[in-house]
Amino acid sequence: MTSETRQTHQTLGTLGRIGIWSGALHGSRTDDAGRKAIAEAVAELEELGYGTLWMGGNPSPDDAVAVIAATRTVTVATGILSIWEHTAEEVTARIAALDESARERFVLGLGVSHSVLAPQYAKPYSAMVAYLDALDAAAPPSGAGRRVLAALGPKMLELATGRASGAHPYLVTTEHTAEAREALGPDALLAPELSVVLDTDPDRARTTARNMLDMYLKLPNYTNNLLRLGFTETDFEGGGSTRLLDSLFALGDAERVRARAREYFDAGADHIALQVLTADEGGAGLPRPEWRELAAAFAGEL
Numbered sequence: 001m002t003s004e005t006r007q008t009h010q011t012l013g014t015l016g017r018i019g020i021w022s023g024a025l026h027g028s029r030t031d032d033a034g035r036k037a038i039a040e041a042v043a044e045l046e047e048l049g050y051g052t053l054w055m056g057g058n059p060s061p062d063d064a065v066a067v068i069a070a071t072r073t074v075t076v077a078t079g080i081l082s083i084w085e086h087t088a089e090e091v092t093a094r095i096a097a098l099d100e101s102a103r104e105r106f107v108l109g110l111g112v113s114h115s116v117l118a119p120q121y122a123k124p125y126s127a128m129v130a131y132l133d134a135l136d137a138a139a140p141p142s143g144a145g146r147r148v149l150a151a152l153g154p155k156m157l158e159l160a161t162g163r164a165s166g167a168h169p170y171l172v173t174t175e176h177t178a179e180a181r182e183a184l185g186p187d188a189l190l191a192p193e194l195s196v197v198l199d200t201d202p203d204r205a206r207t208t209a210r211n212m213l214d215m216y217l218k219l220p221n222y223t224n225n226l227l228r229l230g231f232t233e234t235d236f237e238g239g240g241s242t243r244l245l246d247s248l249f250a251l252g253d254a255e256r257v258r259a260r261a262r263e264y265f266d267a268g269a270d271h272i273a274l275q276v277l278t279a280d281e282g283g284a285g286l287p288r289p290e291w292r293e294l295a296a297a298f299a300g301e302l
Contacts, residue, residue: 014075015107016051018261018294018302021079021193021273023057024286027066039070041286046074048295049302054079054168054193054273058113061086061094068102079168079193079273080111080150083127084120088134092142108142109168111150114219125155132163148189152176152225157183165189166270171213171222173247174267175229181268191271192264196250196257198276198290205251208279210239213248250274254297261298 025042027035042053052075055064059078067076081091095103110131112124128149135142149160151167157180160167166189167180177192184190195212199205216222217236226235226244235241245251250260261272276290295302 014051014105015077015189015191015271016075016302017265017271018050018298019052019054019075019077019191019271019273020045020050020291021054021056021275022286023055023275025053025055025067026057026059026063028060028063035066037286038067041288042067042070042074044288045291046071048292049299050291050295051075051302052077052107052191052271052273054109056080056193056275058082058085061091064106065094065098065102068098068105071105073105075105075107077107077148077168078109080109080113080170082113083110083131084113088131088138088142092135092138092140095142096140103146106146107165108147109150110147110164112156112221114221116219125159128156128159129163132159148191151180152221153228154183161185161188166191168193168273171195171216171248172225173229174263175247176225177264177267177269189271190269191273192269193273193275194250194261194264195248195275195277196290196294197252197278198254198257198293199251199279200253202251204279206242206245208277209245209249209251211279212277213245214239254293257294258297 025038027038045053053067054077056079059081064076064078112128115121144164147164148166148168149156149164151157151160152169157167161184166184168191169180170193172192181190197205197208223236231244235244250257264272276287278287
């Protein structure tokens with residue numbers, strides 16, 4: 001077993017089986033009251049037993065540091081930090097400033113974002129390679145054993161195997177999870193995000209899902225991946241076909257969410273990052289009652 005493989009297994013152990021993914025954990029984007037609410041929420045998530053808190057929506061290094069400071073033992077991961085928005089030097093310096101115990105709880109999730117969101121977007125694969133080179137060349141280096149890549153396609157999945165602990169794919173099906181596991185091999189981390197709507201009314205649940213999905217269906221990186229998986233342009237109309245929604249989301253009660261999570265585990269996932277969407281917040285808030293409900297449903301599996 002190589003040192004990198006040993007680091008990967010260590011990372012697998014720290015993530016746990018179930019985590020929470022939220023785009024609302026950015027303290028730098030809110031006021032003092034908002035930062036207090038975030039600190040209270042992440043402290044409760046830790047007490048509920050979730051293995052990892054994934055900070056969605058291009059968090060800054062300082063956002064991650066704030067969540068680490070508000071918790072004691074839970075792993076904190078960026079899901080995903082855009083390589084266009086934060087330099088490798090900036091990220092490395094912030095990680096290096098953490099004490100050893102905090103660094104051991106931090107996983108750096110990196111992604112190339114999207115051309116419509118990053119004006120400087122160009123040659124994403126080459127840009128990611130250069131970014132990883134800069135991380136490795138920094139003093140001290142940011143090792144591959146504590147980072148993951150937002151990999152969807154074959155080239156980025158291969159890079160996630162050789163230059164990181166593995167992959168954190170967003171908005172993917174169980175079929176993609178199975179293909180990613182084959183591409184990554186048996187030892188690399190595979191931690192897909194799974195969006196959840198805890199609503200037993202199918203029409204209402206799909207409406208909530210479509211409200212979230214509509215934005216992502218305008219981003220070619222996601223639609224191209226879905227086309228590779230056998231969906232068609234017709235599946236993208238009207239916020240997403242029923243077939244598409246049922247493949248990408250867990251819709252229903254907590255037991256249905258557990259069943260969908262099991263499908264991803266059976267397909268090869270090591271860890272699942274649950275993103276809770278609600279009708280009133282569209283996933284933008286801190287859905288603490290739903291987080292509690294899911295923690296109860298997954299008791300013994302977190």
